[in-house]
Amino acid sequence: MNFEEVLACLENPDKLKEFISRLKNAGKNSKPFFNVQNAMVELRMNRFPRGIHQKTIIQHTLRFCDSWESFHEIRLVCKSWKDAVDTIRFDRFVDTKFFRLYCEDGVLPAGCDKYLSLFKRVNIPMSLIDSEDGSHNIFLILKNMKKLNEIGFEFMFDYYREFKTDRFIFQMLQNSCETLQVVDLPKCKMPDVSFPKLRELCIMYQIQLHEFQINFPKMLENMPNLENILFCIMQPYCEPLGQYIYENYRKHCIIGTFGENMLNMVPTKILEDVWMLEESLHNQKYISALEYLEVIIEDPEKPMDNNWDRYQEYFDQCRNLKEIEFVYDWKKNFITEILPNISEENQKIWKERISYFQARRIRLVNIGDIKNNEALRSKLEKEEGISWRFHFYTQ
DSSP: OOHHHHHHHHHSHHHHHHHHHHHHHHOTTSHHHHHHHHHHHHTTTTSOOTTTTOHHHHHHHHTTSOHHHHHHTGGGSOHHHHHHHHTOOEEEEOOHHHHHHHHTTTOOOGGGHHHHTTEEEEEEETTTTSSTTHHHHHHHHHHHOOSOSEEEEEOOTTOOOHHHHHHHHHHHHHHTTTTOOEEEESSSOOOSSOOTTOOEEEEOSOOOHHHHHHHHHHHHHTOTTOOEEEEEOOTTTTHHHHHHHHHHHGGGEEEEESOTTGGGTOOOSEEEEEOOHHHHHTTOTTGGGOOEEEEEOSOTTOTTGGGGGGHHHHHTTOTTOOEEEEESSTTSOIIIIIGGGSOHHHHHHHHHHHHHHHHTTOEEOOTTSSTTOHHHHHHHHHHHTOSOEEEEEOO
């Protein structure tokens, strides 16, 4: 047999199976066995594949594996693999199933310390901190979760116990102050230390005006590279806070999402996810600030739904509106791909509306030209001469 014929035989599953069967029949002391054995030794088939114990290669592979599986299964293969798992830092969140397993009991097991230390991001259920075993859980988390890139705290609205919780949050933030890039806070309060890499701050729960006035200016000083503040705001609690933001940080009010009554509270230039025209545009305190609007069309075959029967009355109030993005199907342009496929009667209604916008020189833009358009947001920041922005949303 020549070289090609040997390879063809080994690559053919049936031939390979027959070869193995004949080798077994020949026996372990046969000449064919010794010939095969010598060939495999010479080709180093008895050795592990190259790189199987190299930490760098193992850790690169682990980044594509499930972290829970890596810790509980891959880690147990051998000593070199255990070391690779124990010393990796996953740039991802602690698995939700990890905390879900222990939230009901309220206690983290002592052996979880190595698992927690694998991660650079965490979203902590604060029920673990406020449980009977809270001190034990606090010790484990603070000891093993340092130099993180992202931290979040999950709260029930009526679950906040200030003394224990504030101390824990402050310590978590201090332990990662040099590396932290994103933080999700329950209150407008942070330790008075520098956060040089922090670029996104989320304040997800309702806060009071006095708390914001006292803490927010100092927080800004400690975040020199801040880019975005995701800020929850809602009526009626935030009207005084909205007025304070208008008076002191108006230039930073760039985006609002889930727009019902948003413009009654803060003067945003971009308003996203608008469904009901009346609740979002009619008699809004800061309607003159609006320049870019995304409107969700729930059903183009029902052109009078969501207050569109009085659209001129509402849009006439938008004196500075420049662009509007219609969204029905997130992948299709409303004007060129959706409108031609609805009934002629409803096409006529929508075309009359388009003529209204054109007459007012309001541009009808494509999908993504307003919603989540980072280039647009950066452009508005540059026009205002600011380095960070508010992104407001309502719940």
